[in-house]
Amino acid sequence: MRTAFPLLRLPYLVLMPVLEQMEITERISLSILSKRVRKFVKLLKMKWKYVNLRLDDNRIEMKVFSDNSEEFAIVKHIFNDQFNYLFYQYQGYFTGCTGSPFPVGYVLSIMDVMHCKSINQFIVAEHSELDSIPIIAKLPKIDEVVVENRWSSNVLFDKTLFQKEKRLLKVLRTVLPVSSAVTISCCFQNRNHLREILKGNFDTVILKYFNKLITLNDLWITNTKVLELHKVTLNIRDLNRYFKLWMKKLCNDRLEYLEVRIYGYPSMDLLLNGLDAVPVPIETKREFRVLGNVKRFVPEGLYEKIILEFDITRVDERTATIRISNYETVCFYVWPESTNNTRNIEPNQTSFISTIYNSCVELFERLFLCFILFCESFFIFFSTSFNWNLDYDVFFICLSFLIVLLPYCFINLLL
CATH class of the missing domain: 1.10.287 (Helix Hairpins)
Known part of the structure; x- marks a missing residue:
């Protein structure tokens, strides 16, 4: 009868050289099995850049990226609550095994040994009928939640779409509280589901290819610092009314940047009506900051460029800049409050007498x-x-x- 080799019980000075000779997949597997080995694997300083999680039907995929574009993937196939399949992918090689349901502790353990503090992206491609909430309920901080469009209203019946949308919303309600940004590329059948996201306290909300009309009420209830609407249907009069609400300080006071890419060239008369906009020479070089970083205009096409620029002023004398490109893009930058602003400061009596x-x-x-x-x-x-x-x-x-x-x-x- 053969005795199993006690690898996990080896002393530190013996185990460390063994771990150094192992492949990454083997190190990860051992770190999941043993907390003691996990401490030693962390000492190897496998510093990877970021982690992405992807939920796609009956599959949960975890990818870890390094600075040199190296990629390590863990894919979990969930066929039912009792049976599943787990395999590793690294440098073109696959390693697979069957096992118990995939706990979120695996994700946390792998992030721990690879020194990743947060999940860069949590991507929802399509949500299956299987319940994945127990797996994602304990995820750590997520930098961005991305919802991809994997179904179409032309293919599925309304009843099926509503059921899938209901499951999707359940997932989003679980992960959005620990996320600071959300990108949505699908169209919600129920507008209240979209507005629930727009009212969230996020840093960034991006809507892409939303084929339903974005109304003034949708803009008015937003509470995000950055709002980007890419290829949406939006009445230019509603955008003008939103700017007027901002000037009266009656809408989102957290807003730092708004970008709208609409279908059709916007009418300048309708867009700037009643805003008392002051033209700014396009040659003027100014630095716009959004979320503490310099925000540069990213052209959609090779020949897109800013052709018009205007400044508007709010009732509290805060300034914003409207920039318009030749590709129907409207950018709205809110300038930060001046630190030297003394409009509301009462005269200092001591300073007055001191001057005299x-x-x-x-x-x-x-x-x-x-x-x-x-x-x-x-x-x-x-x-x-x-x-x-x-x-x-x-x-x-x-x-x-x-x-x-x-x-x-x-x-x-x-x-």
């Missing part, structure tokens, strides 16, 4: 010096020309000094 004091002191010092010189000249002149009455002369000189010193002392006592 400094000017008065300087004036009286000059007068005092002039008076001393005058008295000295007066004393020398009359002492050589006339006979002096000592008591009268002393009294006169002292009185002259007091006339100058008393105002000087009064101002010092006042402050």
Whole structure:
């Protein structure tokens, strides 16, 4: 009878050289099996850049990317609650096995040994009828949730679409609270489902190829810092009304950037009607910052460029810039509040008196010096020309000094 080799119980000095000679897939497998080995694998400093998770029907795929574009993938096939298939992919090689349901602890363990603090993207391609909520409910921080469009209303019946949309919304309600950005490329049949996302407290919301009309109410309820609408149907009058609401400070006060790529060239008269827009020369070089980073215009086509630029001002004197390209793109940048803004600061009484004091002191010092010189000249002149009455002369000189010193002392006592 053969005895199994106790690999996981080897001492540190023996186990570390063994781990260094292993492939990444073997290290990951051992780190999942043993917490002790996981600590040693972390010491190997396998620093990978970011992690992506993808939910696609009955499959959960995890990809880890390194700085040199190297890719390590773990794919989990879920056929039912009892049976599933797990395989690794690295450098073109596949390793597979069957096992128990895929717990979220596997994801956390792999992120831990690869020194990844958060999930870069959680991609929802298509949600199957199998319940994946227990797997994704305990996911850590997610930088961005991406919803891909994998079904069409021309193929599926309305009832089927509503059922899939209901399952999708259940997944989104689970992952969006730990995410700061969301990108949606599908069309919701129920507009309230879309508005539930638009009202979320996100940093960035991006809608792509949304074939239903975006209304003024949809824009008005948004609470995100960055809103991008790519290839959407939007009435230009509604966009103009939204800008007017912003100028009156009646809509999203967190907004830093709005980008709208619409079908058809927008009418400048309708877009700028009633905004008191001030034209800015297109040659003016200005740096726009969004979410703390410099925001540069990304052209959709090779020949797209900004052709018009206007500034508008809100009731609290905060400025925003509207930029329009030759490819029907409208960009709206909100400038940060000035740190030197003193519009609402009450006058400082101490500073006011100090200003008067400094000017008065300087004036009286000059007068005092002039008076001393005058008295000295007066004393020398009359002492050589006339006979002096000592008591009268002393009294006169002292009185002259007091006339100058008393105002000087009064101002010092006042402050």
